[in-house]
Amino acid sequence: MDEDDDRGGSGSPWRALVGLLVLIVVGIGVWFVMQQLRQSAAMQDCLASGRTNCAPVVGR
Numbered sequence: 001m002d003e004d005d006d007r008g009g010s011g012s013p014w015r016a017l018v019g020l021l022v023l024i025v026v027g028i029g030v031w032f033v034m035q036q037l038r039q040s041a042a043m044q045d046c047l048a049s050g051r052t053n054c055a056p057v058v059g060r
Helices: 003-007 013-048
Strands: none
Touching: none
């Protein structure tokens, strides 16, 4: 058997840190996409209401 299997599956702290960083990056990416979708929805709502000057729509 390999010695790494005898540690109880704890893994190295670097693996945990890399995993945490990956989760943070994914979270930031999801937040960015949600902001873009929210702005797009606000623009579509403005256009659907018949307005012609929808550029200065401010997010909530």
